[in-house]
Amino acid sequence: MAKTSALPKFIQLSEMLIREIAAGHLTDGARLPPERDMADDLGVAVGTLRKALADVEAKGLLDRVQGSGNYVRHRPAVDSVYAFFRLELLKGGGLPTAQVLAVDRLPKPDAFGQLGGHHEGHRIIRLRSLDGVLIALEEIWLDGAQPAQIAVSDLSDSLYHFYRHDLGVIIASVEDRIGVDPMPAWTPDAFHLKSGEIAGYIERVSWTAAKEPAEFSRTWYDAKRAVYISRMGKG
């Protein structure tokens, strides 16, 4: 196996908590135990747990209130990411999470000209993981004619929930590339999945090279992942 040194504890904790919330084991509004109790149960120092909790809060899944407690923020179960997330079927039921890399308003590629009347579109690039393992890069285009207010913060949770309830737009294209760790060389016809309940269709997107990792995100670990993706393009 590759020389994979373990991730830091606070990252492991953060991802564990996110998976617990995404899976519905921690429902919306639920209050976590006091940090000291939680840290004792998990066998870590309070400061380490707090760093993980700050990470979950930054992803919008937790509400931390001084003097009160840590409260889970998650959409109800009916809007679970499971409803629209098809990747897990190919991996045996892992828990999906996502991380937005970039949201840009760009001229729409010709391949999508027939969908929507606008000459521009919103391009969203996300990393998708199952059980914390990076498995896919996702590129999605939304038609630009909608009065869309798109920002990274809006997309940090369940992207599809955002589509249906907040935006009400049509997905122009969804491309899923499936891989294992380490990611194999990318080929144009890797995987194309029909996207379930979403009113849209599948189309291959020509992948433009990613910007520098530093432009995508701010933490060391995010940058690592971005570099990882960059290697995909060279395959």
Added chain:
Amino acid sequence: MAKTSALPKFIQLSEMLIREIAAGHLTDGARLPPERDMADDLGVAVGTLRKALADVEAKGLLDRVQGSGNYVRHRPAVDSVYAFFRLELLKGGGLPTAQVLAVDRLPKPDAFGQLGGHHEGHRIIRLRSLDGVLIALEEIWLDGAQPAQIAVSDLSDSLYHFYRHDLGVIIASVEDRIGVDPMPAWTPDAFHLKSGEIAGYIERVSWTAAKEPAEFSRTWYDAKRAVYISRMGKG
């Protein structure tokens, strides 16, 4: 004076560093002293300084490299925020900083119909501070016809630099409201400044109420500031 409990040390340190960088005292590429030395000089614990450095890094003004050092990231002096920031003239040379609260694509108010052909515009709301003291709320509209890729991350540094170099658009309207601490009641005719080198003009913008603080940002302090602004609207 009002009961102003001091801000936490790590926030004070963070804002001090940001001002030092914005003023050009720490030039682009400069390497900071080792964290232990720096913490000793400043009379704080290393962990406290590290929290401040993480904050500066999150704002894109610092590059932290393990095993190497902390490196300043800043635009060259010719593009200093001073070139386009007029507020400081009224306060005696304070160092301006800004924080983006919201970036939305919305139908353009009728008052701006004569500028630009598009019916939509990008509304940007920023807090502006001098020497760390909050003094103004800024609302700016850009015409939506431009192929603008607007996201909060693009605006975190110098907004005017972004206008001129990255976007190349015309500022539809700029409204500056000047105040002191505590912020006085807002009145429609508070202050309207001609915006210097910017090709645009000044117009009063009817201020729509801010969303909930939680929608703007994630940290406790950002939320505090948002609440502070809310009180302005009621004055």
Added chain:
DNA sequence: AGGAATTTGTGCGTATGTATC
């Protein structure tokens, strides 16, 4: 209304790991 208990936030100091030089 008020005060005690609970819970998170801040700050400190230290030891060890890991990347860079």
Added chain:
DNA sequence: AGATACATACGCACAAATTCC
């Protein structure tokens, strides 16, 4: 290989906000 420097992790003490009695 050694030295330097940032990253992680631990534990503790006190402050501040909330909640409860």
